[in-house]
Amino acid sequence: MIRIAQPDIGEAERDAVMRVLESGQIASGPRVRELEEAFARDVSHTREAIAVSNGTAALHVALLAHDVGPGHEVVTTPFTFQATANMVLAIGARPVFVDVREDGNIDPALVEAAITPRTKALLPVHLYGRLCEMEALCDIARRHNLPIIEDSAQAHGAEVAGKRAGNFGTACFSFYATKNMTSGEGGMVTTDDPQLAARLRRLRSHGESERYSSIEVGFNYRMTDIAAAIGLVQLDRLGEFTEPRRVNAAYLSEKLRGVAVPPEPVEPLGHVWHQYAVRVPDGRRNELIAWLRERGVESAVHYPRILPDHPLYQGLGYDGDAYPVARRLASEVLSLPVHHRLSRADLDQVVDAVNSWAESLEALKQAPAVQS
Numbered sequence: 331m332i333r334i335a336q337p338d339i340g341e342a343e344r345d346a347v348m349r350v351l352e353s354g355q356i357a358s359g360p361r362v363r364e365l366e367e368a369f370a371r372d373v374s375h376t377r378e379a380i381a382v383s384n385g386t387a388a389l390h391v392a393l394l395a396h397d398v399g400p401g402h403e404v405v406t407t408p409f410t411f412q413a414t415a416n417m418v419l420a421i422g423a424r425p426v427f428v429d430v431r432e433d434g435n436i437d438p439a440l441v442e443a444a445i446t447p448r449t450k451a452l453l454p455v456h457l458y459g460r461l462c463e464m465e466a467l468c469d470i471a472r473r474h475n476l477p478i479i480e481d482s483a484q485a486h487g488a489e490v491a492g493k494r495a496g497n498f499g500t501a502c503f504s505f506y507a508t509k510n511m512t513s514g515e516g517g518m519v520t521t522d523d524p525q526l527a528a529r530l531r532r533l534r535s536h537g538e539s540e541r542y543s544s545i546e547v548g549f550n551y552r553m554t555d556i557a558a559a560i561g562l563v564q565l566d567r568l569g570e571f572t573e574p575r576r577v578n579a580a581y582l583s584e585k586l587r588g589v590a591v592p593p594e595p596v597e598p599l600g601h602v603w604h605q606y607a608v609r610v611p612d613g614r615r616n617e618l619i620a621w622l623r624e625r626g627v628e629s630a631v632h633y634p635r636i637l638p639d640h641p642l643y644q645g646l647g648y649d650g651d652a653y654p655v656a657r658r659l660a661s662e663v664l665s666l667p668v669h670h671r672l673s674r675a676d677l678d679q680v681v682d683a684v685n686s687w688a689e690s691l692e693a694l695k696q697a698p699a700v701q702s
C-alpha cells in the first residue's frame with residue numbers, strides 16, 4: 331500500500347537519540363536550546379523560537395501570551411484541523427470564522443467585516459503548507475492594530491517574497507509524526523519580540539520567572555531533549571523532504587485526469603505540499619477512496635467537516651450556511667500521497683489509479699442507455 335504519510339527516521343535520528351539517552355540529560359536541556367536556535371535561523375528566520383511539547387500547546391501559549399481571554403474574539407478559518415479553534419475556546423475566547431478561498435486558505439477580503447471591538451487577534455492557517463495571502467492579512471492587522479498568530483503547523487519553510495511562514499507575527503509549528511519534519515510529538519512558537527519570547531518561555535514552564543517562583547499560571551509544555559535530538563536531524567533534512575514534495579506535486583498536477591488538481595502557488599516556494607488535495611465533485615469521493623485502496627493507494631480527507639459542524643461548536647451560535655466555500659471543500663477534498671519517499675513508480679501507480687477511475691466514469695457516461 332502506498333501510504334499517505336511515511337515518517338523518515340534513519341540512522342542519524344537513532345544515533346542522536348542514543349547520545350541523549352546515554353548523556354543522562356533526557357528532559358529539556360541543551361538539545362532543545364540547539365533546536366530553537368537552528369529553527370529560528372534556518373526555518374522561520376525569526377529572532378526567537380520557543381520549543382514546546384506539541385503544536386496545540388504552541389497555540390495555547392501563543393494566545394495567552396497575547397493576552398487573549400474571556401470576552402475576546404479571534405478571527406480564524408472554519409476549514410482546518412480543530413486544534414486551531416479549540417485552543418481559542420480553551421482560553422475562554424470565541425473563534426469568529428471567516429470563509430476560505432478556493433485554495434483552502436482564509437479569504438482576506440472577508441476578514442475586515444468580521445473584526446469587532448472584541449477582536450484580539452487574527453489566526454490564519456497555512457493550510458496544507460500553502461502560505462496564506464499574508465500581505466493583505468498583515469495590512470488589515472496593521473490598520474486594526476491586531477497581532478497575527480500564524481498557525482504554521484503544516485508550513486515549515488514555506489516562503490513568499492523572501493519571507494517565511496513564522497515570520498509574520500507570532501507563529502505556531504507542529505512536529506507531529508506526519509508533518510514535513512517531526513520530533514515524534516513537538517511544537518515551536520516563533521517571534522521577533524524578545525519580551526513576548528520571555529513570556530512564552532514562562533508559560534511553557536509553570537509561569538516561572540525563576541526556578542520555583544511562579545508569577546502567572548503556566549503549564550508543563552516543555553519539549554524533551556530526546557524529541558529535540560530527532561528534531562535537529564530532521565531540520566537538517568528538511569530540504570531533502572520538501573523539494574521532492576514540490577517535484578511530486580508538479581508531476582501529479584501534470585498527469586492527473588478527472589479530478590480538479592490544487593491551484594498553483596503564487597511562487598513555487600510558497601507551498602511546501604504537506605498535503606496534496608485534489609477535489610472530487612458530485613459526491614463521488616468515497617467511491618474514489620475505495621477504488622484507490624483496491625489499487626494499493628491510501629488517501630485521506632483533510633478535513634471532512636467544517637469546524638462549526640463539530641458537535642463541540644453546535645449550540646455556540648454559528649450560522650452553518652455562512653461558509654459556502656469551506657463547506658464545499660470539506661465535501662470534495664481528497665489528499666493523495668505526495669511525500670518524499672515516493673518513487674516515480676509509486677507516483678505512476680497513484681496517477682494510473684485516479685485516471686482509471688476517471689476513465690471508468692467516462693465509459694459509464696458514454697454507455698448507451700438501456701432500452702425500456
Ligand SMILES: Cc1ncc(COP(=O)(O)O)c(C=O)c1O
Nearest residue numbers: 384385386411413414483504506
Ligand atoms: C493546522 C494545524 N493546527 C494545529 C495542529 C496541532 O498540532 P499538534 O498535533 O502537534 O498538537 C495541527 C496538527 O496536527 C495542524 O495541522
